[in-house]
Amino acid sequence: MAVFDPVKVAFFVEVLVSGLLSGILYALVALGFVLIFKASGVFNFAQGAMVLVAGLALVRTLNWLEAHLPFWLALLLALSFAGALMTGIAWAVERFVLRKLVNQTALALFMATIGITFVLEGLGQQIFGAQVYKLDIGLPRDNIFALESLFDGGILLNTLDLWSALLAAAIVGALAFFFQWTRTGRALRAVADDHSAAQSVGIPLTRVWFIVWVVAGLVAIAAAAVWGSKVGVQFSLVYVALKALPVIIVGGLTSVPGAILGGLLIGAGEKLAEVYLGPSLGGGIEHWFAYVVALVVLLVRPQGLFGDRIIERI
Amino acid sequence: MAHRISRLSALLICAALASPSAVSAQENGQFIPVLSYRTGPFAPNGIPWADGIVDYLELLNQRDGGINGVKILYEECETGYATDRGVECYERLKGKGPTGAAFVNPLSTGITFALTEKAPVDKIPLVTAGFGRSESKDGSVFTWNFPLVGTYWTAADVAIQHIAKELGGTDKLSGRKIVLLYHDSPFGKEPIPVLEALAKKRGFQLTMIPVANPGVEQKSQWLQIRQIRPDYVVMWGWGVMNPTAIQEAANVNFPRDKMIGFWFAGAEPDVVPAGANAVGYKALMLQHGAGRAKVHDDLDKFVYGKGLGKSKPVDTGGVLFNRGMVGAMLAVEGIRTAMKKFGNKPMTGEQVRWGLENIDLDEAQLKSLGFEGMISPVKISCADHEGSNKSRLQQWDGKGWKIISDWYTADEAMLAPMLKDAAARYAKEKGITPRDCSKES
Numbered sequence: 001m002a003v004f005d006p007v008k009v010a011f012f013v014e015v016l017v018s019g020l021l022s023g024i025l026y027a028l029v030a031l032g033f034v035l036i037f038k039a040s041g042v043f044n045f046a047q048g049a050m051v052l053v054a055g056l057a058l059v060r061t062l063n064w065l066e067a068h069l070p071f072w073l074a075l076l077l078a079l080s081f082a083g084a085l086m087t088g089i090a091w092a093v094e095r096f097v098l099r100k101l102v103n104q105t106a107l108a109l110f111m112a113t114i115g116i117t118f119v120l121e122g123l124g125q126q127i128f129g130a131q132v133y134k135l136d137i138g139l140p141r142d143n144i145f146a147l148e149s150l151f152d153g154g155i156l157l158n159t160l161d162l163w164s165a166l167l168a169a170a171i172v173g174a175l176a177f178f179f180q181w182t183r184t185g186r187a188l189r190a191v192a193d194d195h196s197a198a199q200s201v202g203i204p205l206t207r208v209w210f211i212v213w214v215v216a217g218l219v220a221i222a223a224a225a226v227w228g229s230k231v232g233v234q235f236s237l238v239y240v241a242l243k244a245l246p247v248i249i250v251g252g253l254t255s256v257p258g259a260i261l262g263g264l265l266i267g268a269g270e271k272l273a274e275v276y277l278g279p280s281l282g283g284g285i286e287h288w289f290a291y292v293v294a295l296v297v298l299l300v301r302p303q304g305l306f307g308d309r310i311i312e313r314i
Numbered sequence: 315m316a317h318r319i320s321r322l323s324a325l326l327i328c329a330a331l332a333s334p335s336a337v338s339a340q341e342n343g344q345f346i347p348v349l350s351y352r353t354g355p356f357a358p359n360g361i362p363w364a365d366g367i368v369d370y371l372e373l374l375n376q377r378d379g380g381i382n383g384v385k386i387l388y389e390e391c392e393t394g395y396a397t398d399r400g401v402e403c404y405e406r407l408k409g410k411g412p413t414g415a416a417f418v419n420p421l422s423t424g425i426t427f428a429l430t431e432k433a434p435v436d437k438i439p440l441v442t443a444g445f446g447r448s449e450s451k452d453g454s455v456f457t458w459n460f461p462l463v464g465t466y467w468t469a470a471d472v473a474i475q476h477i478a479k480e481l482g483g484t485d486k487l488s489g490r491k492i493v494l495l496y497h498d499s500p501f502g503k504e505p506i507p508v509l510e511a512l513a514k515k516r517g518f519q520l521t522m523i524p525v526a527n528p529g530v531e532q533k534s535q536w537l538q539i540r541q542i543r544p545d546y547v548v549m550w551g552w553g554v555m556n557p558t559a560i561q562e563a564a565n566v567n568f569p570r571d572k573m574i575g576f577w578f579a580g581a582e583p584d585v586v587p588a589g590a591n592a593v594g595y596k597a598l599m600l601q602h603g604a605g606r607a608k609v610h611d612d613l614d615k616f617v618y619g620k621g622l623g624k625s626k627p628v629d630t631g632g633v634l635f636n637r638g639m640v641g642a643m644l645a646v647e648g649i650r651t652a653m654k655k656f657g658n659k660p661m662t663g664e665q666v667r668w669g670l671e672n673i674d675l676d677e678a679q680l681k682s683l684g685f686e687g688m689i690s691p692v693k694i695s696c697a698d699h700e701g702s703n704k705s706r707l708q709q710w711d712g713k714g715w716k717i718i719s720d721w722y723t724a725d726e727a728m729l730a731p732m733l734k735d736a737a738a739r740y741a742k743e744k745g746i747t748p749r750d751c752s753k754e755s
Contacts, residue, residue: 014540018537019533019534125357130353130358131357131361132554134586230561235353235358236528239530274534274535275534288526
C-alpha cells in the first residue's frame with residue numbers, strides 16, 4: 001500500500017500550480033489568435049511579432065520617460081504610446097493588407113499575416129533596438145510559501161506569477177463580456193460567421209477588422225508586459241506565440257473560454273510531463289509534449305474542446 | 315507598371331553599389347568575412363560580439379593601414395544564429411576578395427558543426443575562439459578548426475576545479491550534488507562527457523537538466539532543482555536562457571553565488587535583465603573579462619574618434635565586445651604569422667591555416683598588441699589548436715563583473731586521452747587519416 005509522502009505531494013502540487021499559472025500566461029497570448037480568428041476568420045500568424053513590438057514600444061518609452069517623470073505617469077504614457085502604436089499597426093494592416101484581400105481564401109489571408117510577422121519583427125528591432133530590455137511595471141516579485149502548516153517548506157509561489165495570472169484573468173473576463181454582451185462584440189462574431197452576410201445587413205467589415213486588430217494589439221501589450229516582466233523584453237517573446245499554438249488547438253480557435261481552458265491544460269500538462277516523464281525520456285520534453293496533447297485533441301475533436309464545429313456541405 | 319519595376323530595379327542597384335561593406339572582387343586586400351547576428355533571439359549577445367570584431371578590423375585599417383600594410387576588406391553577413399543561414403553566408407562570402415576568405419569565424423557552434431566538413435574542401439580555416447567542437451583541439455585530425463584559447467571541455471573542468479576550491483579541496487566534492495542546467499542542443503551537451511568523467515572520478519552526484527530552446531520557460535527545471543537541493547548549479551546556456559535561469563533561481567530561492575555559468579553565460583546581457591536577482595552570480599571567463607586595456611584607448615582615438623565605431627564608446631569594455639576583439643586579434647595574428655613566411659600580400663586560406671598553427675604570442679607581444687592582462691600567452695601547434703587552456707572566474711556585483719579567482723589550468727592528464735579518443739572516433743567516422751604532427755613545420 002502506498003504511503004502518503006507529504007514531500008512528494010507538496011512537490012506535485014507545486015508543479016501543478018506553477019503549470020496552471022504558466023498556462024494562464026499562455027492563454028493570454030492565445031487570446032490574440034482567438035480574437036482575430038473569431039472576428040475575421042484569419043489565423044493571425046503575426047500575433048507573436050505583435051507581442052514583441054508592443055513590448056519594445058512599452059519598455060523603450062518607459063525607460064526614457066522614467067528619467068524625467070514620476071513612475072506612474074511614465075508608465076501611463078508608455079502604455080498609451082504602445083496602445084497608439086498598436087492602433088496604428090491595426091489601421092495599416094486593415095488599410096494596406098486586409099482590405100485588398102476581402103473575399104480571398106483563408107490561406108491567402110494567412111500568408112499575408114506571415115508577411116506581416118517578418119515586417120513587424122524587422123521594423124520593431126530596427127526602430128527600438130535588438131537588445132534585452134529589463135521591464136519593471138511595478139508588479140511585486142517576492143516568493144510566498146503557501147500551506148506551510150500542511151507541508152514542510154510549504155508550496156512555493158511567486159507573486160509575479162500570481163499577479164500576472166490575475167491580470168490575464170481580468171482581461172479574459174473583459175473580453176468574454178465584450179464578445180457576449182456588447183453590440184460591437186456581436187458584430188465581430190457576425191463577421192466571423194460570414195463576411196458577405198454581415199456586410200449585407202450593414203455591418204461595416206473594414207471597421208470591424210480594424211477594431212479587432214486594435215483589441216488584439218491591446219492584448220499583445222498585456223502579454224508583453226507580463227512576459228517582459230518575467231524574462232525581459234527581447235526577440236524571444238515571439239517564441240511565446242509558439243506556446244499559444246497548442247493552446248488554441250486544444251481550446252478551439254473560436255472560443256475565449258477555450259483559450260483559457262486550453263492554456264491551463266497545456267501549462268499543467270507540460271510541466272507535469274517534464275518533471276515526471278522527462279527524466280526517463282532524456283528531459284527537455286515540455287516543448288514538444290504540448291503538441292502531443294494538441295495532436296491527441298485534434299484527432300479526437302478537430303475543432304478543439306470548445307471550438308465551433310464547422311460542417312461545409314458540398 | 316514596367317516603368318515602376320525598372321525604377322525599383324535601378325534603386326536597388328544603386329543601393330547595392332552604395333553599400334559601404336560590399337567588397338568587390340577587384341579590390342586588393344585581405345578579405346575577412348564577418349558572420350554575425352544582429353537580429354533575432356540571440357541578437358543581444360551577437361551584437362556586441364560582432365561589434366568587437368568589426369571595430370578591431372577597422373582599428374587595424376585606420377591605425378596601421380591594415381595588416382603589415384595589406385588593407386583589410388571585410389563584409390558582414392547576417393546569420394540570425396541559424397545554421398542554414400550561416401552556411402549560406404559562408405558560401406556567399408568564401409570566394410570574395412583577391413584570395414578568398416582568409417578564415418571564417420562562425421560565432422555559433424551549430425554553424426561550426428555544419429562547416430567543419432566544408433572547410434577542408436574549401437581550404438578555409440574555422441576560427442572558433444571559445445566555442446565549436448571540443449575535440450577539434452586535436453589539430454592532427456581537425457586540420458582546419460581552431461578552437462582558440464578555450465574549449466567547452468576546458469570550461470567544464472575549470473568549473474569543477476573552482477567548485478572544489480570553494481568547498482575546500484577536491485576531496486570535498488565527494489557526495490556533493492551538482493546540477494548541469496544546459497541548453498538542449500549540441501552546444502549545450504558538449505560538457506557532458508567531461509562532467510560525467512569528473513563525477514565518477516571525484517564522487518559527486520551529477521544531475522543533468524536540459525532546457526528547450528530558446529529557454530524562456532524554465533519553471534519545471536527550477537522546481538526540480540528546488541527538490542534536488544544541489545550544492546551547485548553549473549549553467550551552460552546562451553541568449554535568453556541565461557537571464558531567465560537567474561530569474562528562476564531567485565524565484566526558488568537558490569543562492570546565485572552557487573550558480574556557475576560557463577563563459578557564454580557570463581556577459582552583461584545574461585545578468586542585466588535579471589536586475590538585483592543576478593547579484594552574486596558567478597561565471598567562467600574565456601580568459602578575458604570585461605574592462606579596458608590599451609587597445610581600447612586606440613579604439614577611442616582611431617575608430618570612435620573618427621565616428622567609425624559600431625558600438626557606443628561606453629560599451630566597448632563589455633565582455634562580448636572584448637570577446638569579439640580577442641577573437642579577431644588572434645585570427646589576425648594568424649595572418650600576420652603567415653605573412654612572415656609567405657610575404658606581405660593577401661594570404662590564401664591555406665596560408666592563413668599555416669599561420670594560425672604557428673601562432674606564438676607571449677606576454678610582451680600581447681602587451682604590444684594592446685591586450686595586456688586580457689588573455690594569457692597563446693602557443694598553437696599542429697597537435698594543439700587550442701593554444702591555451704586557462705580560465706578564471708568572475709562575479710556580478712549588480713554593476714559590473716569582478717574577477718574573483720586566479721588562473722586555473724584545465725587538467726590535461728584527464729582531458730587529453732578523452733580528446734584523443736573523441737578525435738579518433740571522428741577521424742574513423744569521416745575517413746580522415748590524422749596528420750603526423752612530428753613532421754609538420
